[in-house]
Amino acid sequence: MGNFRKAINHANISRFRLYLQAASFVLLIYGGYLAINIGDQLPTFGCIFSDLRGGSCYLYGFQHQMGSPWSSYLSGRGIGMLVGLLTFIGFFIVFNKAWCGFICPLGTIQDWLTGLRRKFGIRYSNYSEPVFQRLSKIKYILLALLILIPMAIGNSFFGLPKLDHDFGIPFCMICPGRTVFPLFSGDFSQLALDMSSITKMVFTTLGLLITGLFLAGSFIKKRFFCLFCPMSAFHYIFAKAALLRLSKDGSKCTRCGNCYRACDVGIRAIADDLDHKNIVKDDCMMCFKCVEMCPEEGCLEVKFLGLPIYESTEEGFFKRMQRLNNAK
Amino acid sequence: MQSDVDKRFTRMQKATGLHLAMEAEETLQRLKEFPDNPEPMAYFYDLFHNLYKNGHTLPTDKKIIGTMCLQVPDELIYAAGAVPMRMCSGAYAYDQVGAEFMPAKSCPVVKATTGMLHVNQTLWGESVASVVVPTTCDQKKKCAEMLKDMGYPVYILEMPSAKDSDAARFYWQESVKKFALDLQQITGTKITSAKLQAVITDMAESSRLFRKLNDLRKAKTPLIFGKDIFLVTSAYFIDDLTSWQQAVRKLIEDLEERHKNDIAISNRQAPRLLLTGSPPIFPNLKVPILVEQAGGIIVADEVCSSNRLLYDTVAYDETNLNDMVPALADRYLKPCTCPCLTPNTDRNRKLEEMIKSHEVEGVVYQAFSGCLPYEMEQKQISNTLDEVGVPMLYLETDYSNEDLGQLSTRIEAFIESIKARRRKK
Numbered sequence: 001m002g003n004f005r006k007a008i009n010h011a012n013i014s015r016f017r018l019y020l021q022a023a024s025f026v027l028l029i030y031g032g033y034l035a036i037n038i039g040d041q042l043p044t045f046g047c048i049f050s051d052l053r054g055g056s057c058y059l060y061g062f063q064h065q066m067g068s069p070w071s072s073y074l075s076g077r078g079i080g081m082l083v084g085l086l087t088f089i090g091f092f093i094v095f096n097k098a099w100c101g102f103i104c105p106l107g108t109i110q111d112w113l114t115g116l117r118r119k120f121g122i123r124y125s126n127y128s129e130p131v132f133q134r135l136s137k138i139k140y141i142l143l144a145l146l147i148l149i150p151m152a153i154g155n156s157f158f159g160l161p162k163l164d165h166d167f168g169i170p171f172c173m174i175c176p177g178r179t180v181f182p183l184f185s186g187d188f189s190q191l192a193l194d195m196s197s198i199t200k201m202v203f204t205t206l207g208l209l210i211t212g213l214f215l216a217g218s219f220i221k222k223r224f225f226c227l228f229c230p231m232s233a234f235h236y237i238f239a240k241a242a243l244l245r246l247s248k249d250g251s252k253c254t255r256c257g258n259c260y261r262a263c264d265v266g267i268r269a270i271a272d273d274l275d276h277k278n279i280v281k282d283d284c285m286m287c288f289k290c291v292e293m294c295p296e297e298g299c300l301e302v303k304f305l306g307l308p309i310y311e312s313t314e315e316g317f318f319k320r321m322q323r324l325n326n327a328k
Numbered sequence: 329m330q331s332d333v334d335k336r337f338t339r340m341q342k343a344t345g346l347h348l349a350m351e352a353e354e355t356l357q358r359l360k361e362f363p364d365n366p367e368p369m370a371y372f373y374d375l376f377h378n379l380y381k382n383g384h385t386l387p388t389d390k391k392i393i394g395t396m397c398l399q400v401p402d403e404l405i406y407a408a409g410a411v412p413m414r415m416c417s418g419a420y421a422y423d424q425v426g427a428e429f430m431p432a433k434s435c436p437v438v439k440a441t442t443g444m445l446h447v448n449q450t451l452w453g454e455s456v457a458s459v460v461v462p463t464t465c466d467q468k469k470k471c472a473e474m475l476k477d478m479g480y481p482v483y484i485l486e487m488p489s490a491k492d493s494d495a496a497r498f499y500w501q502e503s504v505k506k507f508a509l510d511l512q513q514i515t516g517t518k519i520t521s522a523k524l525q526a527v528i529t530d531m532a533e534s535s536r537l538f539r540k541l542n543d544l545r546k547a548k549t550p551l552i553f554g555k556d557i558f559l560v561t562s563a564y565f566i567d568d569l570t571s572w573q574q575a576v577r578k579l580i581e582d583l584e585e586r587h588k589n590d591i592a593i594s595n596r597q598a599p600r601l602l603l604t605g606s607p608p609i610f611p612n613l614k615v616p617i618l619v620e621q622a623g624g625i626i627v628a629d630e631v632c633s634s635n636r637l638l639y640d641t642v643a644y645d646e647t648n649l650n651d652m653v654p655a656l657a658d659r660y661l662k663p664c665t666c667p668c669l670t671p672n673t674d675r676n677r678k679l680e681e682m683i684k685s686h687e688v689e690g691v692v693y694q695a696f697s698g699c700l701p702y703e704m705e706q707k708q709i710s711n712t713l714d715e716v717g718v719p720m721l722y723l724e725t726d727y728s729n730e731d732l733g734q735l736s737t738r739i740e741a742f743i744e745s746i747k748a749r750r751r752k753k
C-alpha cells in the first residue's frame with residue numbers, strides 16, 4: 001500500500017466531513033452574497049425561500065411541475081421537466097447519498113444539534129429495530145404525496161374535483177428547511193402563520209409543528225429528521241447507479257457491530273448484512289463513520305467509479321481510537 | 329488444634345502445590361526444548377515459573393476480581409479500581425482436586441477452576457473481592473453455585489444464549505450496566521467516564537498488539553510457534569497489563585526482525601495448522617506441543633484463551649458512560665463465537681476467513697471430554713471445512729497425560745496426510 005493511500009486510510013474522515021459540511025452550509029445558505037448559484041435542481045436542501053441561497057432543492061421545482069395538466073407533459077413543458085429531472089439525477093449520481101452526509105444543510109444543522117447535546121453530556125435515544133423499520137417507510141409515503149397532491153391540482157383523479165393551488169408545494173409547506181434556513185439571513189417571515197386560506201393556515205401550522213419536532217428530535221436522536229426525508233427516498237431510486245459507493249466484503253466481517261454503533265442513522269444492515277456488496281441502504285447518508293470504526297482490513301470500502309478511495313484498516317482503526325482518547 | 333478434616337485439607341493443599349509446580353515446570357521444560365525460541369519469550373517462561381514455584385501465588389496485592397470467562401468486561405473492573413484475573417485453569421493438579429467433589433464427566437476447565445478456588449480458599453480468601461461468573465455454559469452456572477456454597481462472593485453476570493436479536497442485545501447491555509453499578513459497590517470506587525475511556529484505550533493496545541502477532545503469523549516464513557502464542561495469551565489472564573504489553577512489544581520486535589531477515593522458526597515446509605475448540609490454557613498446552621513436535625506449526629487459532637480473548641475491539645462514539653458502557657457490552661457479545669450461543673455460524677465464517685488469511689492447510693479441533701458444546705459443534709465445523717476442502721483432526725482429550733501416546737500417533741498421521749495431499753497437488 002502506498003504511503004499516500006495509507007495516510008488517507010488513517011485519516012479522520014469525520015473531521016474532514018465537519019469542515020466540508022460547514023463550507024457547504026455557507027455556500028448553500030449565503031452563496032447568493034457572492035452571486036454564486038449552483039442551480040435549482042440540487043439533490044439536497046438549499047431553500048428557495050432563503051434569499052441569499054447559493055442553490056436550491058429540486059423538490060420545489062419538481063412539485064411545481066407535477067401540478068401541470070397531464071396533456072402538457074408531452075409539450076415543451078415536458079421537456080423542461082425532463083431536463084430538470086436529468087439535472088437532478090446528474091448531480092446526484094456523482095456523489096450518491098454523500099449529499100446527505102457532507103452537503104445537506106438540514107443534515108448539518110442536525111449534526112450541530114447533536115454536537116451541542118454531546119457538549120452537555122446528555123444521553124441520546126435510539127429506536128429499536130422494528131420501530132426503525134416502520135418509521136423508515138414514512139419517507140416513501142411523503143414522496144408519493146408530494147407527487148400526487150400537486151398532480152391533483154392540474155388533473156382530476158377519478159372524477160374528483162381538482163385541488164386548489166394552495167396545495168401547490170405541499171412538502172415545502174411542512175419542510176423545516178423553509179422555516180429554518182431564512183433565519184440564517186435574518187428573515188423570520190416564514191415563522192408566521194398564513195391566514196389567507198384554511199389550507200394555508202393548516203399547512204403553515206403543521207410546518208411550525210414539524211420545525212419544533214425537527215429541532216427537539218434531532219437534539220436527542222442523531223439525524224432524527226433524515227429517517228423521514230422524502231429527498232432521501234427520491235435519492236434511493238437512483239442510488240444503485242451512482243458513481244460513489246460504499247461496499248462491503250461480507251467474508252471479512254466479524255459482525256462485531258462497531259459500524260452499527262457508530263452509525264448516526266442506526267442502520268443495522270451495515271453490520272449484519274453479509275451478502276450485499278453494495279451496502280448503501282436507503283437511510284444511509286454516506287458519512288463513512290462506519291468505515292472509520294471497522295477494524296477489519298478492507299471490509300468496508302468507499303469507491304468512486306470502482307476505484308477504492310478509502311477503506312477500513314486495522315491500523316487506521318487503532319489510530320483513530322487513540323486520537324479520540326487524546327482529544328479529551 | 330487442627331481437626332482431622334483440616335489436617336487432610338492442609339495436606340491436600342501442600343500436595344496440590346507440589347504437583348502444580350511439577351506440572352508447570354514440566355510444561356515449561358517442554359516449551360523450552362524447542363530450538364531457537366525467541367529470546368523475549370523468556371519473560372513468559374519466568375512469569376509462570378515464579379507464579380507456581382512456591383504454591384500458587386496471586387500475581388498482585390491489589391484487590392482482585394476473578395472472572396470465569398472472557399465474557400466479563402475487564403475494562404469495568406479496572407475502571408472500578410480493581411484488577412481482573414481470569415480464573416479458568418488449565419492445571420491437571422487442580423482438575424484432580426475438583427474431581428473429588430464434582431461429577432467425573434464434567435469438563436476439565438470447570439473442574440480445575442473450581443478445584444483451584446477450593447484448595448486455595450484459605451490462602452486467597454481475602455484478596456478475591458468477587459468471582460464473576462457469566463451465565464454461559466451450564467457447567468459454569470452450576471459451578472457458580474458451588475463456589476457460593478464455599479463462601480466465595482460470587483457475582484452472576486447474566487448473559488443471553490443468543491446474540492442476533494435486539495432483545496438479546498439489550499438484555500446483555502442492561503446486565504453489563506448493572507454490573508458496572510454493582511462493581512462500584514464491591515470495590516467502593518466510582519467508575520468515571522474519564523477512567524473508563526483511559527482503560528478502554530489501554531486495553532485496545534492489548535488488542536492491537538495481539539493483532540500484530542496475528543498478522544505476523546500470516547507470513548509465509550513461520551516466525552513463531554503456536555505453543556508460545558498460547559503461553560503469551562495465558563499470561564494475559566493474570567499478568568499486569570503494562571508489563572504484558574511491554575513483553576509482547578519486545579516479542580513483536582524480535583519477530584519483525586526475524587521476518588526481515590527471513591529466519592524461520594520451524595521447517596519452512598511445516599504444514600500450517602489452525603487450532604480451534606476447547607481452550608488450551610497453561611499448563612495444559614499438551615495438544616499444541618504435540619502438534620508442533622510432530623512437525624506442524626499452528627499459525628492461527630480460534631479459542632477463547634487466545635484469539636477470542638484479545639482480537640475484538642471496543643468502539644464507542646461518545647465519551648460518556650451512556651455510550652461507552654453499552655459499547656463495551658457490544659464488544660463482548662456481538663463478535664463472540666462461543667458455542668454457548670445459538671446460532672453460532674459466525675464461528676464457521678471466522679474459521680473460513682482465517683484459513684484464507686493464514687493459508688491454513690489443516691484444522692486441529694480440540695474438545696475436552698465433558699465440554700459438550702464444543703463436542704457437539706464439531707459436526708457443524710467439519711461440514712464447513714469439508715466444503716472448503718480443508719481436513720480436520722478431531723481430538724477428544726483432557727488434562728491428564730494418559731492419552732499422550734495415542735494423541736501423538738493420531739497427530740503424526742494427520743500431519744503426514746497433509747504432506748501427502750501437498751504432493752498430490
Ligand code: SF4
Nearest residue numbers: 100104107226229232
Ligand atoms: S436525508 Fe437528511 S441529509 Fe439527506 S436530504 Fe434529507 S434532510 Fe438532508
Ligand code: SF4
Nearest residue numbers: 253254256257259294
Ligand atoms: S465494523 Fe466491520 S467487521 Fe464489524 S460488523 Fe461492521 S463491517 Fe463487520
Ligand code: SF4
Nearest residue numbers: 263284285287288290
Ligand atoms: S451506514 Fe455508514 S455511511 Fe451510512 S449513514 Fe451509517 S455510518 Fe454513515
